[in-house]
Amino acid sequence: MKFCSECGSAALEFRIPDGDTMARRVCTTCGAIHYQNPKVVVGCLPLWDEKVLLCKRAIEPRFGLWTLPAGFLENGETIFAAAARETLEEARARVEVGPLYTMISLPHISQVYVMFRARMLDLDFGAGPESLEVRLFAEDEIPWTEIAFRTITRTLRNFFLDRKLGAFPTRVSALERRVPREPALAGAG
Amino acid sequence: MKFCSECGSAALEFRIPDGDTMARRVCTTCGAIHYQNPKVVVGCLPLWDEKVLLCKRAIEPRFGLWTLPAGFLENGETIFAAAARETLEEARARVEVGPLYTMISLPHISQVYVMFRARMLDLDFGAGPESLEVRLFAEDEIPWTEIAFRTITRTLRNFFLDRKLGAFPTRVSALERRVPREPALAGAG
Numbered sequence: 152m153k154f155c156s157e158c159g160s161a162a163l164e165f166r167i168p169d170g171d172t173m174a175r176r177v178c179t180t181c182g183a184i185h186y187q188n189p190k191v192v193v194g195c196l197p198l199w200d201e202k203v204l205l206c207k208r209a210i211e212p213r214f215g216l217w218t219l220p221a222g223f224l225e226n227g228e229t230i231f232a233a234a235a236r237e238t239l240e241e242a243r244a245r246v247e248v249g250p251l252y253t254m255i256s257l258p259h260i261s262q263v264y265v266m267f268r269a270r271m272l273d274l275d276f277g278a279g280p281e282s283l284e285v286r287l288f289a290e291d292e293i294p295w296t297e298i299a300f301r302t303i304t305r306t307l308r309n310f311f312l313d314r315k316l317g318a319f320p321t322r323v324s325a326l327e328r329r330v331p332r333e334p335a336l337a338g339a340g
Numbered sequence: 341m342k343f344c345s346e347c348g349s350a351a352l353e354f355r356i357p358d359g360d361t362m363a364r365r366v367c368t369t370c371g372a373i374h375y376q377n378p379k380v381v382v383g384c385l386p387l388w389d390e391k392v393l394l395c396k397r398a399i400e401p402r403f404g405l406w407t408l409p410a411g412f413l414e415n416g417e418t419i420f421a422a423a424a425r426e427t428l429e430e431a432r433a434r435v436e437v438g439p440l441y442t443m444i445s446l447p448h449i450s451q452v453y454v455m456f457r458a459r460m461l462d463l464d465f466g467a468g469p470e471s472l473e474v475r476l477f478a479e480d481e482i483p484w485t486e487i488a489f490r491t492i493t494r495t496l497r498n499f500f501l502d503r504k505l506g507a508f509p510t511r512v513s514a515l516e517r518r519v520p521r522e523p524a525l526a527g528a529g
Contacts, residue, residue, distance in 0.1 A: 152345040152346075153345065153346055153347070153348070154343055154344065154345050154346070154347065154348035155343065155345070156341040156342065156343050156344070156345045156374075157341075157342055157343070158342070158343065159342070159343035159348045159349075159350060160348075161348060170469065172429070173414055185345075186412075187415055188379045188380070188412055188413060188414065188415060189380060189413050189414075189415055189417070190377045191377070191378060191380060191452060223375075223377055224377060224378050224452070225362055225377065225378070226376055226377060226378055226450040227447050227448070227450060228378070228445075228447055229445035229447050229514040230443070230445050230452060230512070230514075231445070231512075231514065232447075240361070250510075250512070251443065251510055251512045254419070254440065254443075254454075256417075256418035256419050256420070258416050258417055258418050258421075259416070261415040261416060263380060263413070263419060265443075280359065321439075321440055321510040323419070323420075323439070323440045325418040325419075325420065
């Protein structure tokens with residue numbers, strides 16, 4: 152933000168407003184306080200028999216890597232509707248959105264991931280404009296070293312573990328800023 | 341938004357950008373697309389023995405009505421940290437944040453409520469600057485007709501029901517725009 156969206160002034164400062172506890176962009180011309188808040192990314196884990204539907208990204212970031220269908224929650228939308236919409240847009244797949252499965256805070260990029268389990272209604276799927284390819288994967292086919300985001304790796308790893316255990320509790324967690332890892336551990340979590 | 345926050349121009353239009361599916365504010369001077377997304381409200385249900393801690397609001401909206409401690413998730417913050425921070429700010433209470441309990445979409449105001457169960461660590465609580473009064477309530481003392489928000493009524497009603505049933509599954513739901521109700525039903529949901 153370089154200009155005040157209320158009055159157009161460039162006289163913005165970054166300070167803690169009276170009565171607040173966090174620094175905000177404040178317009179010194181009109182007094183408007185500009186709040187910024189985290190975004191919610193909603194998606195699902197579409198299942199057909201024992202297989203999971205993944206999308207190969209056709210956009211940055213992480214072009215060419217695999218992900219579950221997910222995207223930003225829009226104004227005016229429920230989280231259920233967002234999960235179904237993203238799955239239709241990215242994987243051209245129709246799902247019945249099931250129980251909430253993982254919710255993962257990413258404070259360093261101010262995002263919260265919300266992932267549902269979902270049942271595919273048919274096998275009529277394909278690449279939407281943001282995907283290069285969409286495919287069903289059995290557990291032993293998952294391209295673990297080519298997964299686009301740590302939230303997706305965590306959701307998939309939890310899922311295959313919970314499936315062995317026979318229960319899918321809602322799993323709430325956080326991922327902090329990535330620390331450099333040994334190459335041998337890449338893709339491990 | 342009346343001016344572009346990137347270039348200060350007032351030449352904004354509301355249209356669907358190329359490749360997008362929803363209308364956004366687009367600057368016709370510099371081309372910036374201004375996205376707006378739902379906000380996350382995080383809070384908790386602080387428990388001491390059989391009682392729940394409620395706050396009487398000292399601010400609008402719903403001045404003078406009772407609520408659970410909750411507020412907007414901030415950039416850079418996990419949902420656990422936000423739940424604890426809001427409880428400290430509004431009720432001056434220290435809690436151990438427990439399992440995720442309710443998650444409620446409010447599409448008509450583009451918010452998502454995320455409420456955790458929480459255990460109060462001590463009885464040293466009191467009104468923060470946004471509260472008139474903070475009090476522990478047993479189930480039969482809850483001021484049902486003076487609860488500030490439907491998300492809070494739903495969370496409290498679910499809680500007392502689930503406590504009788506002996507289990508607290510994560511409950512994900514949505515509340516649409518309020519429809520006028522019979523006065524006799526006010527506070528019922």
